[in-house]
């Protein structure tokens with residue numbers, strides 16, 4: 391993906407010094423009440439420092455999306471505290487979010503979809519076209535601003551969703567299985583491009599996936615959650631080259647295979 395000029399202005403202040411971007415302290419979360427209550431998560435405590443690409447892996451229903459929703463401010467923890475940039479998270483305030491489905495306006499143009507996010511971020515109308523072009527170039531979609539969303543592929547739509555999430559200039563990106571609905575080849579390309587964008591922008595990210603390979607390829611740290619209610623089964627740094635590495639060479643490194651094995655075993659044990 392070609393490098394684009396850095397046209398975004400961060401609205402969210404960067405965490406000062408070593409303060410974590412996200413801190414989760416003694417969190418438990420349940421859905422419903424009384425006899426019908428489902429405890430989805432916890433007890434769970436973790437900190438996410440600035441610049442980290444944290445990948446959450448674990449068996450189906452272990453609470454990965456719940457944790458993401460708590461960080462996004464869509465849910466409030468039943469117990470404990472979640473802080474993002476030192477504040478209680480509010481939906482749309484601190485983080486850009488990418489879901490499994492792109493959730494774009496299909497009848498509008500690609501540029502309009504990204505432009506709306508810029509508008510909500512308070513970017514003056516006159517500045518938007520240049521910012522839209524910069525964001526689309528960053529996700530490998532230069533010169534598509536005038537196309538309608540229904541005219542582009544699913545993979546391209548997901549790229550637009552990432553551009554839209556970056557448009558707010560947020561320093562935290564939350565991604566909930568964004569590539570799960572894509573074919574294998576498109577998925578691989580998007581993984582490679584997201585890895586590059588992440589290394590270039592240094593955006594702190596939390597990424598939910600079922601794929602151990604995706605976790606090792608994208609993350610700088612992986613957390614495996616146990617079966618519901620999700621607690622930390624494994625918390626491991628992923629110390630692989632972030633820039634300049636050819637994806638195939640990266641996947642061929644002994645350290646890559648070792649991490650895959652370690653995380654894969656933890657996921658299987660968590661599911662049993």
Ligand SMILES: Nc1ncnc2c1ncn2[C@@H]1O[C@H](COP(=O)(O)OP(=O)(O)OP(=O)(O)O)[C@@H](O)[C@H]1O
Pocket residue numbers: 421422428429430448449450451452453454455456457600618
């Ligand atoms: N709104 C809700 N009301 C009731 N229960 C819910 C709700 N959302 C999630 N749950 C339950 O909480 C548990 C955790 O769900 P969550 O979606 O966080 O898991 P997950 O690890 O993301 O799952 P998957 O990998 O299958 O997407 C599950 O048992 C789920 O059924």
